[in-house]
Amino acid sequence: MLKSFKYRLRPTKKQEKTLLAHIEECRLLYNQLVCSRVQAWEKNKESLSRYEQQATLPMLKQQHKSFSLVYSQVLQQVCQRVDWAFKGFFRRLKERKKTGEKAGFPRYKGQNRYDSITYPQFSNGCRLDEKGLRLGKIGCIRIVQHRPLEGMPKSCTLRRTATGKWFVTISCDIGDVSKKTDAGSAIGIDVGIEKFAMFSDETKIAHPRFFQKEEKALAKAQRKWDKVKKVSPKKREKARKTVARVHERICNRRHNFVHQEARKVVNKYGFIATEKLDAKKMQKNRRLSKSISDAAWFLFRHCLEYKAEEAGIGFKPVDPEYTSQDCSSCGHREKKALSDRVHHCKKCGYTADRDLNAAINILTLGLQSQAACLSESARRQA
Numbered sequence: 001m002l003k004s005f006k007y008r009l010r011p012t013k014k015q016e017k018t019l020l021a022h023i024e025e026c027r028l029l030y031n032q033l034v035c036s037r038v039q040a041w042e043k044n045k046e047s048l049s050r051y052e053q054q055a056t057l058p059m060l061k062q063q064h065k066s067f068s069l070v071y072s073q074v075l076q077q078v079c080q081r082v083d084w085a086f087k088g089f090f091r092r093l094k095e096r097k098k099t100g101e102k103a104g105f106p107r108y109k110g111q112n113r114y115d116s117i118t119y120p121q122f123s124n125g126c127r128l129d130e131k132g133l134r135l136g137k138i139g140c141i142r143i144v145q146h147r148p149l150e151g152m153p154k155s156c157t158l159r160r161t162a163t164g165k166w167f168v169t170i171s172c173d174i175g176d177v178s179k180k181t182d183a184g185s186a187i188g189i190d191v192g193i194e195k196f197a198m199f200s201d202e203t204k205i206a207h208p209r210f211f212q213k214e215e216k217a218l219a220k221a222q223r224k225w226d227k228v229k230k231v232s233p234k235k236r237e238k239a240r241k242t243v244a245r246v247h248e249r250i251c252n253r254r255h256n257f258v259h260q261e262a263r264k265v266v267n268k269y270g271f272i273a274t275e276k277l278d279a280k281k282m283q284k285n286r287r288l289s290k291s292i293s294d295a296a297w298f299l300f301r302h303c304l305e306y307k308a309e310e311a312g313i314g315f316k317p318v319d320p321e322y323t324s325q326d327c328s329s330c331g332h333r334e335k336k337a338l339s340d341r342v343h344h345c346k347k348c349g350y351t352a353d354r355d356l357n358a359a360i361n362i363l364t365l366g367l368q369s370q371a372a373c374l375s376e377s378a379r380r381q382a
Contacts, residue, residue: 003151003310007159008144009133009166018138019117019158019166020069026078027114029067032060033082034106043185050083068119070127071136077118082106104245114254115160122170124152133168142382143168150174162244181313186271188363190323192299195289197261198355200363205261208252211294218246254296262303266311273366275303275320275358316366320358328352 009371011019033053039231040046054076067075083105093103119126125136128149130142133156158168188200197205225239257320265272279298283289299319308315326333327343329350336343343350343357 001174001310002154002171002178002202004169005147005149005170006167006169009168010142010144011166014140016166019123019160022074022117022138023114023160025066025070025112026074026117028064028111029060029075030114031080031108033079034085034108037082037086050079053079053082062176069137069297071119071138073120073125074117077120080120083143087275099161102340104179118155118157120155122155126169128153134155136310154249156205161248161250163241170323177310177312179298180270183267186273186314186363187265187269187368188359188361189265189272189274189304190359190362191275191277191295192324192355193288193295195355196295197300198353198359199358200356202356207295208253208257209294210250210257214246214250217292218243218250221246251253254294256298258303262300265304266307266313269313271314271370272304272308272315273316273318273363273370274304275362276301276317277320314370318362318365320362320370323358323361324354324366328357 012019035057036053037048056076057067057072057079078370081110085360089105091103092099095101096103115278120133127134128143132142134140135158142311149170149172151172154171154173156168156170158166160166174200185201190198192198193205196207221239221243225236227233228239230368241351277297279292283292285292305315305317324343325335327348327350330345330348332347334346343352343354345351
């Protein structure tokens with residue numbers, strides 16, 4: 001199992017200049033590799049592979065001496081990124097009829113559109129010690145290591161945020177995680193806009209609405225940025241950073257809230273069932289798109305999933321279809337408008353909060369799906 005650890009970096013001005021130069025060289029190489037693939041197809045109807053493009057790196061280094069300033073494996077990882085971009089394009093092209101998703105041909109990276117570099121082998125080119133993070137062709141950068149690494153480090157990625165902060169993400173192999181034999185209590189979770197989450201045991205999590213609270217500050221910063229767009233570049237950059245800081249503050253608060261709540265759920269329960277919502281499709285609703293984006297349902301489910309896997313407890317996302325319409329007591333299905341916040345079954349008379357009824361149905365579906373998976377795995381072993 002792989003686990004990533006994110007730390008803040010404190011580079012000197014000289015190191016920051018070197019990092020920015022390395023990112024710029026990687027951006028130019030990325031664009032050149034994309035151009036090579038396009039030209040190879042247009043001229044010879046030939047698809048270049050990652051390894052074919054990696055073999056051209058020595059020649060490119062001779063043509064562009066500045067590429068030699070960057071660590072060799074970092075340049076090889078740029079070839080990997082280009083390969084992932086084209087593979088993703090062809091995958092989306094095949095699935096376009098089913099999902100309706102745009103294929104999105106790989107684009108050239110403009111300035112400020114390429115903000116990270118990766119050392120694919122931690123033991124080769126990078127090392128972490130008491131003084132800081134030592135990187136090939138960059139030097140030792142001071143790191144704020146607020147918690148120790150776990151397992152075996154595999155790779156590290158350096159990234160610059162829109163506000164000019166530097167972070168490193170180190171991916172580690174922490175080995176296999178043993179499943180807990182004592183499952184403990186099970187819970188079903190229904191997420192929403194009015195309440196962030198409703199549990200099947202009637203526990204509620206209030207919606208923090210971070211974007212809504214910062215909306216006025218963001219609008220003020222954006223108006224100021226719009227006024228200085230035609231003034232000096234320094235003032236324009238200063239105003240842009242102000243807008244970026246507001247967005248960063250919203251993002252940090254949302255991430256902290258989601259991680260804290262997910263940790264509480266994983267520590268308390270032994271099995272978690274949640275609904276598998278397609279947030280992208282739901283955001284097409286113009287009236288609710290802003291509230292859905294602010295709720296961060298996908299991030300919450302992602303945190304629950306990997307924290308549950310690390311803790312060795314069960315996690316099951318289920319199809320949310322009809323979970324709000326079906327009665328959790330008798331199973332009778334009855335259509336409801338979104339404004340109907342109370343579930344009242346005309347067949348058995350069961351009355352409950354709409355979200356609570358959905359959470360109980362999600363738990364039932366999750367337990368049924370988990371039991372079916374266990375029986376199938378037992379049958380295959382037998």
